[in-house]
Amino acid sequence: MDGQHELGGRAPRWWRHGPAWWDRRGDEERRPRWPWRSTVLVTAFVLFGSNFAAHAQAGERAALDPFARVLLFVTGAALLWRRRYPVAVVFGTAVTTLVYLGAGYPYGPVFVAVAVACFSAVVAGHRKAAWAAMGTLWAGHALLAHWLYRWLPPSGDAAASWGQELVVATWVVAIAALSELARARREQWARERAERAQAARRRADEERLRIARELHDVLAHSISVINVQAGVGLALLDTDPEQARSALTTIKDQSKEALGEVRQVLDTLRTPGDAPRAPAPGLDRLPELVEQAASAGLTVEVSGKAPRLSPGTDLAAFRIVQEALTNVVRHSGSRHARVRLERDGSTLRLRVDDDGPATGAEAGGSGNGLAGMRERAAALGGTIEAGPRPDGGFRVLATLPADVKDTAHAEGTDAREDTAHVKHTTQVKGDDR
Numbered sequence: 200m201d202g203q204h205e206l207g208g209r210a211p212r213w214w215r216h217g218p219a220w221w222d223r224r225g226d227e228e229r230r231p232r233w234p235w236r237s238t239v240l241v242t243a244f245v246l247f248g249s250n251f252a253a254h255a256q257a258g259e260r261a262a263l264d265p266f267a268r269v270l271l272f273v274t275g276a277a278l279l280w281r282r283r284y285p286v287a288v289v290f291g292t293a294v295t296t297l298v299y300l301g302a303g304y305p306y307g308p309v310f311v312a313v314a315v316a317c318f319s320a321v322v323a324g325h326r327k328a329a330w331a332a333m334g335t336l337w338a339g340h341a342l343l344a345h346w347l348y349r350w351l352p353p354s355g356d357a358a359a360s361w362g363q364e365l366v367v368a369t370w371v372v373a374i375a376a377l378s379e380l381a382r383a384r385r386e387q388w389a390r391e392r393a394e395r396a397q398a399a400r401r402r403a404d405e406e407r408l409r410i411a412r413e414l415h416d417v418l419a420h421s422i423s424v425i426n427v428q429a430g431v432g433l434a435l436l437d438t439d440p441e442q443a444r445s446a447l448t449t450i451k452d453q454s455k456e457a458l459g460e461v462r463q464v465l466d467t468l469r470t471p472g473d474a475p476r477a478p479a480p481g482l483d484r485l486p487e488l489v490e491q492a493a494s495a496g497l498t499v500e501v502s503g504k505a506p507r508l509s510p511g512t513d514l515a516a517f518r519i520v521q522e523a524l525t526n527v528v529r530h531s532g533s534r535h536a537r538v539r540l541e542r543d544g545s546t547l548r549l550r551v552d553d554d555g556p557a558t559g560a561e562a563g564g565s566g567n568g569l570a571g572m573r574e575r576a577a578a579l580g581g582t583i584e585a586g587p588r589p590d591g592g593f594r595v596l597a598t599l600p601a602d603v604k605d606t607a608h609a610e611g612t613d614a615r616e617d618t619a620h621v622k623h624t625t626q627v628k629g630d631d632r
Contacts, residue, residue, distance in 0.1 A: 231282035241315055242275030245308045252307030261303035261352050270299045274312045278319075285320040289332040292316040297339040303352035314374045321378035322385060329378065333371045340367055412571040414461065416518045416525075419568065421457035423528050425450050427495040449494045481505075481513030482540070488521055492536070495528050503540030506547065512599055515575040516549055519583070522568045523551035523595040531593060532558045542601070549597040556591050572597070 249271055253263045261267075274295045281288040292313045299309055313336060320329035341364055343351065432446035460480075482505035489499045508516065520538060527536045533554040541548040572595070573583045581599040588594050 233279060234282060235279070237315075238276065238279045241278055241312055242272060245271050245275045245312055248308035248311075249305065252305045256305040260305040263304060267299065267302065267304045270295055270302075270304075271309060274299070274309060278312060278315055281316055281319040282323070285316070285323040286325050286328040289313075289316040289320040289325075289329050290335070293332045293336040293339075296336060297343070300340060301343050301347070301351055310370070317374055318378040318381065321375070322382045324382070326379070326382070330375055333375050337364075337368055337371045340364070408574060412518070412574060415568070415571055416522055418457065418461070419522065419525050421453050423525050424453045424491050424495045427528065428453070431496075453491065453494075479510055479514045480517045481508070481510070482516050482520075483513075484517060485520065485538070488517075488524060492524050492528065496534055497524065497528055498535045499524065499538060500536070501538045501540070504542075505540055506542045506601060508547065508601060512547070512579055512601065515579055515581075516547065516597070516599060518575060519549055519572050519595070519597045520551060522572055526568055526595075527551070527553045527593070530557055532556050533592065545601050547599045547601050549595075549599070551595045552588070552592055554590075554592045555587070557587070557593065569595075 246268065249263060249267075253260070274292050277288050277291050277295070293316075296309050296313050300306070313333075317329045317333055320326075320332070344364065428446040428449045432443040432450070435443045435446070485501060485505065489501060492499045505516075524536060524538075527533065531553045533556075536551060536553045539548075539550040539552075541550075569583070569585050572585070576583045576597055576599060579599055581597065583598075584594075584596040586594065
């Protein structure tokens with residue numbers, strides 16, 4: 200069935216990549232492809248170019264015979280394995296080239312095959328092997344041209360000049376240097392691609408965490424209020440219908456607000472480049488939090504004045520207070536909480552206290568709420584301290600940096616406002632269950 204399915208669409212895998220026994224490492228670790236085209240081109244260039252070199256060096260070097268052509272063909276054809284066995288190929292081409300030169304055949308493009316093999320070996324990471332093969336080629340050529348030439352064809356050949364050896368050595372070094380340059384560039388490109396991919400993954404992770412924090416803060420707070428009001432409505436449905444109606448109204452308003460904020464987060468996901476349609480919440484909406492907490496039976500006292508903050512810091516401060524009050528509603532037996540705002544130079548201090556005692560197994564804040572608050576503060580360079588107080592209550596203390604614009608604005612106001620804490624108390628008593 201698999202084969203029929205493949206034939207109905209694409210070609211079967213074994214037809215495109217060979218049978219399973221041919222590729223033992225699977226799709227992800229498949230061996231490099233065979234460089235057919237470049238090998239054919241180099242081999243043809245070596246064969247035809249050597250014919251022209253033979254005519255140009257007639258009488259000086261031995262004429263090309265079948266053995267010479269076989270050596271040239273083997274030297275060029277060996278490049279077909281240069282990606283799979285780069286070390287063997289670079290040494291093999293160097294040896295066949297030395298045999299070719301030792302037989303007295305003319306100089307020519309046979310060195311191109313060695314250069315290609317050296318380049319492939321260096322790029323593949325076998326630098327020492329490539330340098331050793333090129334050194335062997337040069338040393339072997341020097342041995343042939345200055346000592347063994349007496350016993351090798353063509354007869355009556357004289358020793359090569361050392362200037363010629365210097366030219367050969369220069370070419371060897373140039374080939375190796377170009378190969379090293381190509382290897383360095385390839386490694387640099389690979390590092391840059393890896394860094395870009397890592398940066399993209401990091402941005403995606405940060406965006407995912409940001410969205411997770413937003414959804415958690417919105418849903419946790421709203422659902423906590425809805426849960427409390429639903430319990431109130433059920434308890435008073437028969438005895439106090441008006442109070443139950445009020446609880447249901449609170450549930451409706453809170454769910455509508457939660458849906459609006461969730462929709463805003465989802466709109467950001469769908470169109471990440473567009474500006475948000477609604478402004479992000481900030482500390483200016485703190486009275487709304489107080490009213491929502493009051494509807495859940497929690498009395499909140501706010502002291503201090505919210506300073507002007509950048510949108511990111513303002514949102515983080517709002518979410519931290521929101522999560523802290525949500526934890527009081529869910530995990531504390533106290534029906535009273537205190538929120539204090541302080542501006543200390545370029546630092547904003549948020550403190551949320553309740554009198555306890557803790558209720559439930561999760562009262563220590565082991566869930567995602569405190570982790571999200573810490574992530575928000577850390578993203579801005581601030582800190583979060585959360586834990587039980589000695590008197591049995593619980594405290595959340597957030598320290599967030601204020602931006603330069605806020606500091607400049609504060610310096611333009613009355614100096615007494617910089618040092619005195621302007622207190623206002625918003626106290627709305629909710630219905631105790």
